Amino acid sequence: MKKEGGAEVAKPKTLILVEPISTERSKLAELLDTRGVGTSEQPKIRCAVDALHYMEYLSVVLSKKKFDIKVKELQASYPDRANEALSMAKIMAKVLPGGDVEKSLCVRISESFIFDMESKRKQNGD
């Protein structure tokens, strides 16, 4: 949440929800910093949404092989939050509208776990 300007006596009335606005690595890192999660090896994951954003960042930065390893580490450290994040990614990869920034990130996450050759072939128009 971003604090609104104005006199101290006035309470901020605007809630700004932070969500990925770009799939660029730098923008995703900025989002993680804003949420206080960070991009280090030891992120501060307080909830499933933190875990989801951290995974979105990793999916862009790491190769699929390394991403798999890192997600398994997250699952070991934060089983509930990481698994919840994976479930959210799976749902969002399906339900978000095409062109949505978060959709493409969630697709990257879910692709790492499920590789459906059939759908790939269809995509490639073979």
Next chain:
Amino acid sequence: MGIKSFIESGIIEVWNDIYDSKLDDKAAPDLSDVLKKEDPTYSNPGEFFKRTYLTESIEELIEDVADALKSKSGRIFLLTSLFGGGKTHTLITLYHAFNNPEKLKILSDKLAAKVAEVKPLIIVMDASRASLVPHPDEPYKTENFTIKTIWGMLAYRLGAYAKIKHLDSEKTPAPETDLLKNIFSETKEPVLILLDEIVHYVFNMHKSKLRDYGEKVLLFLDYLARAVESTPNVALVASVQAEYRTVNGKKRLVEEDIFTGYASKILNVLSRESTRLITPVAPDDVIKVLQRRIFKKVPEEETFKARDKIYKIYRENPELFGVESDWQFSPENGRVATAKDTYPFHPKYVEVLHEFVTRNKDLQKTRDAIRITRKVVRRLLKGKEDSDFIMPWHIDLRDKDIRNRVLTDSRKEFRDVASRDIVTEEGKLGSVAECSKPNLALRIATSVLLKTYTYETFKEPLKVFPDLKTIALMVYEPETFSKEDLHPSDIKTIIEEMLSRLPHFTFENGRYWFTPYPSVIDYVERKAEEKQIIPGLELYNVITKKAEGLLVRKKEKERGEVFSEKNAIVVGYGEWGEVVIDDTPSPKLVVLIKPEVSEEEVRKLILMKGEGRRTFRNTVAVIFSGVAKDIFKENLLSYAAKIKAAEEVKGTLNEYYSDKEIRSLQERKLKNYIQDNEKLLNQQLLAVLTEVAYPIRVGTGDDVRFVTTTPLSSIISQAEAGLKDPSTGPKLRTDFSFSDLVDFLKRNQNWDLVNGEKRIEFREIANVFYTTTAAPFTTKEAIERALLEGIESLDIGIEMDGELYWKDVDGIKIPKKLKDTAEILPYRLAANILKDKLLEESGERKVGKKVHIIWYEVELAGRSVRLQDLIVQKDWEKVLKEGKIIRQEEVIERGFFLKLSHSSVEVMPGERVEINVEVKPIEEYNEDVELSVDYGNLSLTKEKPPFNAVWSFTAPSHPGDYTYAVEAISNDITAKASLSVSVKSPEEEVKVDKLDLTHTGAKLLSITTNDSTNLKMMLDVVSKLNLNAEADVKMNFGNNISFTGDKMNVKIAGLFVQKFTDILRSLPSLAAQSYVNGSVKFIEPVILDSSKITAFAPLKAKFRLRVKHE
């Protein structure tokens, strides 16, 4: 905005001739073209200079030639380079420069001024044209003469043919030095001789019947060099197809293969003291030459922008792209060029192009670099891509023209490599299509092939072969990646896929390259195809074995909730019909590896054991293929065939490759291939095994239902995910609560665990789950957990090994583990067992001369009641369950003690009460004891103990709690006892789980529920009935999210609950970890009538009512 957009909007301009493919070959002009007027690109000095990049060496050459033409002694300049090195272009530059110094201003004012100082006679001698340099078999005919020799032509051009006419024959000697000097003196003006293609000429004569003439030409060139050197104002500029290169620290002359020996001879005869060797285009000039020849205008501002854009990404991914020095084109002995210097070309484009046009014997350096780049740019402009940079992969092998120009005869083995791995001549993608991102794989493969195919060694990783960083730099292009939603990290992912899917793509010591050796993968795939013609059991066995390894993720020590490796049975194709699934009280998951499974087969497996009916009908779930038979076969059998074939080939690799190095290379390839195909087979297995069948109760009978699951990471996890789908019930549950268990047993067995009257063994309850198809699949542990929860809430007790686990004086006793024989007791039975035990422990015990009086009290809501008094009341078991049990002990040392028949009574207002008061002596006591009470009357007030008296009184008329005392006095001994009298209200508060018409007239005080749907309904009803109430809502979502609302407006509370219910519905796993509690408190009690009862009746909630005593 990429290059294409820039060109379309006019920000960047290309030369118009780029669009004309016919002019591609004009990138290789002949010197004679300058004399023709057909193509202005070369014949028009203005147009020519606009497309010419003035390299440092050409600039120096023009200056030196200008000086030589004014000098007292002549000079010889030899342009050395292999084909396409810019020799002819340099000669044309000299021609136009000295012919039209004015136009030279386009390139340099200073140079134009210097050249303008001399006006030489320019003699153009293009030895590839008989019209300019004839030979005896193809003489040049003028009106008066027929010129047959090269020297004849030189004399003719100098206007001194008459002096040499007698020697103009193949049979006569070549003119010697003095004669040639004499000829030069014929002209008063300086003489500039431009001699091109002389190596071709000499070679041509030597290889024909004019061999002797060829020898004489060499002699003539020697004389000519001498003559030029000793004649003022003469300059000879000749091109030679050879160049000096430093190989292993030594300077070595490299000739074009075809002219080996000839170029060096010519170089020798023309090399005099004053001769200067010139390399027209240095490696670092290639960039400028390309830019100038292709682009008419490239604003500098755009070069900076493009560089900054791509460098930003490089800096963000240093682990992939390295450091700034890696991002440049750094030619040997040349200046480094950054992306700004090479724009619109990427530095790697220039590097790769320069490398292969220089190394490929069939290509002509700068000339082919220009030809290829013209095609690349034209293709780019015709296509849809709008790249920021022209990348190595823009040399697109899908383009037949480009492909043929690049994969030439001397590298023809790579045509097959390209067709197999990258793209066929017809434009059909090769093995790159098998990668998850085929376009990216195509770009990587194209770049690596172009970078490596000109090297002779394919067995070992040369340092010049690209590493991951170089590949990333060759492939990453911001605009393309962004458009295709690719990220730099995808490059590594795809390379890893390519290593096993592209037969010729190789990796070792961090380097990647293509090897043309017959790939082991080809053998394997041929063998695999044979195996697939009639797929035998061996392939199904491979799949079955893989499925066994895929039941759980072993590395992660994954365990299913209900199913495990131990209780999962993989039934392979061959075992079909032979395997019998045991009929035992434990869950089992059957994995069917079969292309086509009928419903009837599955039904039989689940509900039958062989021909008989299965006793434990709720123990078998079946997971099987959800795809059509053909897809099953295509997807699974092809990978199984590849794995099987690869394993066979691996064992006999010696037979395929005798060379040890190649064998080890192929062994690695095979290992990657097997691993990759195993991975793909695993993924396909998971993708195919999506149908899950399970038993279900339909009406009064058993049936089988099916659910489609989604592929996850293991067979068990995806089978369980399917069975946990809400649409199945869920059929698999291990997280049920005690109340769920109670509801289920009540519904299905009519067993009332809490309020019933019979004991039930744990084993019986577990068996209900294994035999009743209406039950979910679960574990004994889950049932045990729920039961222990029941003990914690004291709704049930458990008797095991003669011990009661329920409530006790010290708290609740909970067993560590339940035995199958443990008996579950409804709480009333447990309360009775406890009561008997406590009463047995109660009473007077004589210890020495003292009397210990022991009794138990139950404290509830601040009131204590003796157990003896409690057990005569209605529903005393409830009070014992809810209250706190306190052990009391009084020690009486002497005299007497008082004992009341009741320590507490509950009465209605004005009710008559009679209590027996017993006075008992300790040992012997013979004194009178005087009794008195503070309320009511005694039947006897003075007597020697032991004696009994009746204490009687009328209860107060107002409801409330009263305490009265009885006192006994004798000498100095006083004993007291008190009696609690609870005068009940004519109305009492009760809690009920359901409202019905018997509650008509009762006052509703509050409603509470733990279910989100019921909470929402409850709030809606209260809101609709417009009742004056407040709502308290508490919701926990998992561990970290909670919502609390106190004294909320009912409508607002309803809106919140609606939203939260939506969230929980979309995230079932979160719902499992959530807790809801909501209540509505009526500010004024609501008197219930039939309409209100009807409105509230459907709610599953607890209602607090105030009702009148019957």
